[in-house]
Amino acid sequence: MDEMTQVNRLRAEVPRPGPAELRAEERRLLSEIAAYGAASPAPATRRAHRSEGFRRNLRLSLRTSIAMGAGAAMVVGLGYVGTRSALQPERTVQVTPMAMSAVLQRAADTASQWDELHPEPGQFLAYELQVMFPAKLKEGGKDVRYLKRSLLKVWLPVEGSPLNGGVMASEHLEPRPFPGEPLPADAERRKGSVGAPSKLTGYDIRLDHQRTDYAFLSRLPTDPAGMREHLYRDLAQDPLADYKAWGSVGSMITQAYMPSAQRAALFRAAGTIPGVETVAEAEDAAGRRGVAVAMVNRFGGVRHEYIFDPATYLYLGERVVVVDAAAAGAPEGTLLTSTAQLKVEVADRTPEVADPTPENSGPAS
Structure with missing residues (x-):
């Protein structure tokens, strides 16, 4: 067997890209080369600006990918209670940039094959999720970190801000320590507590074009070019434009629902974002x-x-998985955040809720 035959058989299970996908990969590569060579600040300044920009963007991403909620409740998380701890570095993953567009292409191609929801104004979309996110507590006068895990059920209005009648109920599951740090005693005591349904409170700080309610998403373009333009709106001069566009993709599919035509366009547009790659094995x-x-x-x-x-x-x-321990402040391979979207359905109304308490009011996290 010659060397080229061996090369061709590598990763044979990954769908072979077609000519259009190869051209898209070529455009991505050229785009990254051009971006790398563009004029930029001195290295130390660039790292500082981009690191801070990442932290701001990560906070925004968490706010928009998990619906606006009451205080820190919307960034709690529930992980899977299994045999492998989410705190342990994961085994080496196989990353395959060339297969990226095949995965998103198939997601786009199959978008119309499944039963579709048709919510109407005045109704709600009800989501069931498991989530895990880093959280902080005060212990001994100092901030201590841990990984907060919860089961969430969220009812969001079909049209408008999630604060316009949105409701959330939660159940706290067993927390996990932040890598290298002890588990706060107060975090452990919260395990098993159940939060009664309550109104979502706070401030929806998103711009109008960042809305993720069904009524808005159903009016977005159904062609990939138009959807890509939407993802990059107001990002022309942003050094983190590609990463922010990638975060917008997540905000439109996590705890958000759109018609299949827009969903297919979103997946195809996502495939054009420079730097996107495939991880062959992942677990929600x-x-x-x-x-x-x-x-x-x-x-x-x-x-x-x-x-x-x-x-x-x-x-x-x-x-979200750590790939650089120094930059992320956690061991490489650490699973920092995780979600699982378990169910989405249409509801005519939300559960009865109690009036929000002052401590639950404030900016959405």
């Missing part, structure tokens, strides 16, 4: 295994993944 917060499309933020030291079912290409969830 509920333990469901899939294939992920991902982008690495080298200045933040994390890889942000969107996970799809390997057979149906339905969206499962997302996760």
Whole structure:
């Protein structure tokens, strides 16, 4: 067997890209080369600006990918209670940039094959999720970190801000320590507590074109070029434009619902974002295994993944994994955040809720 035959058989399970996908990969490569060579500040200044920019963007991403909620409740998380701790570095993953567009292409191609929801004004979209996110507590007068895990059920209005009648209920599951740090005693005591349904409170700080309610998403372009333009709106001069566009993709599929035509356009547009790659094996917060499309933020030291079912290409969830310990402040391979979107359905009304308490009011996290 000659060398070229051996090369051709490598990763034979990955769908072979077609001519259009190869051309798209060529455009991405040329775009990254051009961006790398562009004029930029001195290295130390650039790292400082981009690191801070990443932190701001990560906070924005968490606010928009998980619906606006009451205080810190909306950035709590529930992980999968399994045999492998989410705090342990994961085994080496196989990253395959060339297969990226094949995964998103198949997700786009199959978008119209499944039963579709048709919510109407006045109704709600009800989501069930498992989530895990870093959180802080005061202990001994100091901030201590841990990984907060929760089961969430959220009802969001079909049209308008999630604060316009949105409701959330939560259940706290067993927390996990932040890598290298002890688990706060107060975090452990919260395990098993259940939050009664309550109104979402705070401030929706998103711009109008960042809305993720069904009424708005259903009016977005149904062609990839138009959808890509939407993803990059107001980002022309932003050094983190590609990563922010990638974050917008997540905000439009996690705890958000759009018609299949817009969903297909979104997946195809996402495939044109420079730097997107495939992770051959990924697991959502509920333990469901899939294939992920991902982008690495080298200045933040994390890889942000969107996970799809390997057979149906339905969206499962997302996760953030550390790839650079120094930049991220956690060991390489650490799973920092994880979600699993378990169910989406239409509801005519929300559960009865109690009046929000003052301590639950404030900016949405």
